[in-house]
Amino acid sequence: MTKITVSVPDDLPDGEKRRSIESEIETKLSKHEEEARLNDYLRDLYHKASKDTGKEIESTDDLIYHLARFASRDLKEKLIGVPRTVYPWQKPKV
Numbered sequence: 001m002t003k004i005t006v007s008v009p010d011d012l013p014d015g016e017k018r019r020s021i022e023s024e025i026e027t028k029l030s031k032h033e034e035e036a037r038l039n040d041y042l043r044d045l046y047h048k049a050s051k052d053t054g055k056e057i058e059s060t061d062d063l064i065y066h067l068a069r070f071a072s073r074d075l076k077e078k079l080i081g082v083p084r085t086v087y088p089w090q091k092p093k094v
Helices: 014-053 060-068 073-080
Strands: none
Touching: 014 060
16 A cells, blocks of 8 residues: 655645645656556566576566677667676676
8 A cells, every 4th residue: 555645735725725635646646656567567577588588587687688688789789888898787696
């Protein structure tokens, strides 16, 4: 359950207070719903990438490392960076 705290100035008329509260709650709920959708998407992506690569993916670094195999050469260079430099995502956790 999401706990939402709303603060409204006391000097507003009741109708304006209600509209202000409803608007703020709607904004905060939309933000939480978007975060939940993104988390669900990432969870599905981690699961699918783990299944398709046969590797246990536990972090974003692992995900980037394993998905970089399927990237174009230009994208690999951007993901991997400077030659002979070892980045965290180049070494999946064993």
